[in-house]
Amino acid sequence: xxxxxxxxxxxxxxxxxxxxxxxxxxxxxxxxxxxxxxxxxxxxxxxxxxxxxxxxxxxxxxxxxxxxxxxxxxxxxxxxxxxxxxxxxxxxxxxxxxxxxxxxxxxxxxxxxxxxxxxxxxxxxxxxxxxxxxxxxxxxxxxxxxxxxxxxxxxxxxxxxxxxxxxxxxxxxxxxxxxxxxxxxxxxxxxxxxxxxxxxxxxxxxxxxxxxxxxxxxxxxxxxxxxxxxxxxxxxxxxxxxxxxxxxxxxxxxxxxxxxxxxxxxxxxxxxxxxxxxxxxxxxxxxxxxxxxxxxxxxxxxxxxxxxxxxxxxxxxxxxxxxxxxxxxxxxxxxxxxxxxxxxxxxxxxxxxxxxxxxxxxxxxxxxxxxxxxxxxxxxxxxxxxxxxxxxxxxxxxx
Amino acid sequence: xxxxxxxxxxxxxxxxxxxxxxxxxxxxxxxxxxxxxxxxxxxxxxxxxxxxxxxxxxxxxxxxxxxxxxxxxxxxxxxxxxxxxxxxxxxxxxxxxxxxxxxxxxxxxxxxxxxxxxxxxxxxxxxxxxxxxxxxxxxxxxxxxxxxxxxxxxxxxxxxxxxxxxxxxxxxxxxxxxxxxxxxxxxxxxxxxxxxxxxxxxxxxxxxxxxxxxxxxxxxxxxxxxxxxxxxxxxxxxxxxxxxxxxxxxxxxxxxxxxxxxxxxxxxxxxxxxxxxxxxxxxxxxxxxxxxxxxxxxxxxxxxxxxxxxxxxxxxxxxxxxxxxxxxxxxxxxxxxxxxxxxxxxxxxxxxxxxxxxxxxxxxxxxxxxxxxxxxxxxxxxx
Numbered sequence: 001x002x003x004x005x006x007x008x009x010x011x012x013x014x015x016x017x018x019x020x021x022x023x024x025x026x027x028x029x030x031x032x033x034x035x036x037x038x039x040x041x042x043x044x045x046x047x048x049x050x051x052x053x054x055x056x057x058x059x060x061x062x063x064x065x066x067x068x069x070x071x072x073x074x075x076x077x078x079x080x081x082x083x084x085x086x087x088x089x090x091x092x093x094x095x096x097x098x099x100x101x102x103x104x105x106x107x108x109x110x111x112x113x114x115x116x117x118x119x120x121x122x123x124x125x126x127x128x129x130x131x132x133x134x135x136x137x138x139x140x141x142x143x144x145x146x147x148x149x150x151x152x153x154x155x156x157x158x159x160x161x162x163x164x165x166x167x168x169x170x171x172x173x174x175x176x177x178x179x180x181x182x183x184x185x186x187x188x189x190x191x192x193x194x195x196x197x198x199x200x201x202x203x204x205x206x207x208x209x210x211x212x213x214x215x216x217x218x219x220x221x222x223x224x225x226x227x228x229x230x231x232x233x234x235x236x237x238x239x240x241x242x243x244x245x246x247x248x249x250x251x252x253x254x255x256x257x258x259x260x261x262x263x264x265x266x267x268x269x270x271x272x273x274x275x276x277x278x279x280x281x282x283x284x285x286x287x288x289x290x291x292x293x294x295x296x297x298x299x300x301x302x303x304x305x306x307x308x309x310x311x312x313x314x315x316x317x318x319x320x321x322x323x324x325x326x327x328x329x330x331x332x333x334x335x336x337x338x339x340x341x342x343x344x345x346x347x348x349x350x351x352x353x354x355x356x357x358x359x360x361x362x363x364x365x366x367x368x369x370x371x372x373x374x375x376x377x378x379x380x381x382x383x384x385x386x387x388x389x390x391x392x393x394x395x396x397x398x399x
Numbered sequence: 400x401x402x403x404x405x406x407x408x409x410x411x412x413x414x415x416x417x418x419x420x421x422x423x424x425x426x427x428x429x430x431x432x433x434x435x436x437x438x439x440x441x442x443x444x445x446x447x448x449x450x451x452x453x454x455x456x457x458x459x460x461x462x463x464x465x466x467x468x469x470x471x472x473x474x475x476x477x478x479x480x481x482x483x484x485x486x487x488x489x490x491x492x493x494x495x496x497x498x499x500x501x502x503x504x505x506x507x508x509x510x511x512x513x514x515x516x517x518x519x520x521x522x523x524x525x526x527x528x529x530x531x532x533x534x535x536x537x538x539x540x541x542x543x544x545x546x547x548x549x550x551x552x553x554x555x556x557x558x559x560x561x562x563x564x565x566x567x568x569x570x571x572x573x574x575x576x577x578x579x580x581x582x583x584x585x586x587x588x589x590x591x592x593x594x595x596x597x598x599x600x601x602x603x604x605x606x607x608x609x610x611x612x613x614x615x616x617x618x619x620x621x622x623x624x625x626x627x628x629x630x631x632x633x634x635x636x637x638x639x640x641x642x643x644x645x646x647x648x649x650x651x652x653x654x655x656x657x658x659x660x661x662x663x664x665x666x667x668x669x670x671x672x673x674x675x676x677x678x679x680x681x682x683x684x685x686x687x688x689x690x691x692x693x694x695x696x697x698x699x700x701x702x703x704x705x706x707x708x709x710x711x712x713x714x715x716x717x718x719x720x721x722x723x724x725x726x727x728x729x730x731x732x733x734x735x736x737x738x739x740x741x742x743x744x745x746x747x748x749x750x751x752x753x754x755x756x757x758x759x760x761x762x763x764x765x766x767x768x769x770x771x772x773x774x775x776x777x778x779x780x781x782x
Binding site: 040041093100101103109111112113115116117118119122125126129130133134135136138139142143147148149150151152153154155156157163167170171174176190191194195196197198199200250251252253254255257258266269385386387388389 | 632
């Protein structure tokens with residue numbers, strides 16, 4: 001099972017190059033929130049995407065393109081890059097697996113505000129209600145690239161993206177599909193921002209995953225899409241191969257709806273399962289892209305899980321979280337971090353975590369704090385979410 | 400070839416908490432072509448432990464019961480905050496008495512949808528005697544359209560009022576996987592647990608995922624739950640497309656396994672391809688394509704469809720099944736548009752019809768509102 005295309009949209013920019021250049025040096029893409037009013041929130045910053053007015057050329061009509069939500073537009077940019085790179089053509093049955101937590105929430109929020117009016121205008125409301133739904137973004141992608149097939153939208157909170165890619169990997173691995181388009185997305189919305197702010201989970205300083213003085217996460221937005229296919233399919237087409245997914249693990253943490261088990265037990269199970277399915281020991285892993293949100297509870301729990309899973313290997317296993325650069329993209333974070341892992345494997349560097357000053361004592365592993373080149377054959381990446389959703393993917397460099 | 404069996408089923412609907420109230424409601428309102436066996440077998444379900452509604456037994460199949468059932472699912476109203484707009488709705492009655500399991504720490508503040516989902520799941524588990532349950536090898540897949548919309552609406556309303564005082568207790572309950580998470584915590588499930596979203600077909604997509612896990616031996620048993628809850632913004636949105644169609648709520652659950660269990664065993668014989676409504680494929684060809692993948696009608700076959708009683712919305716399904724002359728039930732006619740819960744009721748009703756000897760096989764047709772058409776077939780497994 002190989003990856004032949006990857007598309008990415010984050011606050012660092014549109015596309016592989018802009019993002020690789022930013023992640024490589026640990027560039028921080030946060031700025032004051034402009035999408036909605038945050039004057040009465042504790043936190044004031046987020047990693048917003050500069051989204052151009054234009055859209056990539058697809059099969060969508062001008063009328064449809066005018067109606068697209070911010071979520072669909074980001075997803076389309078990412079999908080177009082992956083599609084082009086893979087060289088896939090329209091037609092045929094192609095499963096689509098997406099992860100998201102909010103679907104087209106900005107449209108839903110707009111719908112709700114208007115519906116609250118004593119005598120709301122009906123004009124535009126049916127479209128807003130449809131555009132809010134996750135299946136609409138999926139259909140936008142299917143229509144844009146001209147394919148049909150089963151659509152699976154996984155909403156496993158912040159692990160959604162990795163569950164989506166992991167599920168797609170299993171579809172190819174088991175022979176149920178030869179090719180699958182998979183990814184994750186989420187846009188910044190008032191509901192999510194206010195929600196994390198109400199939990200006092202947003203940093204009011206700078207998001208610093210695994211720093212001893214960390215004070216919370218920073219929200220971001222974006223999308224990433226991968227084209228997954230069997231090796232036979234890729235070779236038969238003469239496609240360029242970007243890398244492999246060799247393992248996927250998923251586990252459920254029953255501890256609390258919004259807090260991880262302090263010992264990180266489900267995170268450990270998820271990493272162990274991914275490695276067992278790949279037949280890989282921690283000693284073979286050259287880099288860990290941690291979930292690393294920057295909250296006190298997540299990072300402490302994840303550090304213990306990594307320590308336990310890696311054992312003696314932890315001593316010199318480079319770990320970083322890229323959420324310090326682009327924020328927590330919720331349903332989009334896993335997919336974006338999958339593309340980051342591909343960048344690491346293809347370009348052979350490690351993405352530093354910006355702003356980390358004093359690593360948390362719980363970390364038995366070295367945090368990547370400065371840009372550096374490295375030889376990495378296998379990268380492991382975690383995504384965890386509310387509800388106890390834990391997912392891990394293992395990527396291998398294509399020789 | 401690995402076969403998949405439906406070992407248990409559970410439901411919560413506007414008719415009450417359990418499969419029996421659901422069936423009673425469907426029988427009371429069903430078209431005359433649907434004639435169940437007059438003496439169904441007694442329910443093996445231990446109601447007192449699982450469900451919250453009154454027990455429904457054979458003796459209650461009288462006209463007066465049918466009348467009370469109709470009253471129970473009678474329309475109620477949801478109102479927009481301004482009070483100027485009212486929407487017909489069929490809501491799940493409060494459980495009486497309140498079951499002890501609702502006192503579980505994870506459920507004390509949980510939204511109605513989580514309570515519906517867990518009740519249906521527990522009933523599905525209890526209706527499958529002899530199923531060895533290893534929670535670490537139990538998978539959970541849920542399908543929903545809008546998940547915890549009541550808490551989302553409430554929380555967002557508070558944010559618009561003043562974000563500084565919006566409740567931090569509500570926000571985590573708004574995530575779409577909250578019901579599945581509560582189920583997993585209650586059952587001790589530490590393995591695979593997915594929450595899927597889509598139109599009414601999300602439940603069928605969840606069935607597909609559950610079957611894949613079983614075939615791949617990732618799990619030994621799998622709970623597949625369809626669920627949705629009613630709230631005024633959803634009723635308002637539905638009203639734009641089907642004025643007057645009552646929104647409803649609840650959940651339905653199926654317990655899947657690779658072994659048949661006790662007779663009569665129901666086998667999930669097939670799930671059709673998902674026929675997408677992409678640009679070129681509108682509902683009608685998609686519904687026809689779904690129907691063409693299910694077997695032609697045979698004596699003893701039942702059709703459980705997704706029609707809601709609004710001719711414009713039902714047209715594609717009417718055309719797709721125009722050749723069907725046998726027994727047919729449409730749960731949404733009786734119970735309203737319960738979205739993914741209603742799709743789950745279709746499957747629960749189909750299983751019940753087979754286990755009680757009312758039908759030999761059942762085609763289940765789901766023509767989703769705006770994503771895809773997909774169908775399935777249950778058959779009584781041969782000894």
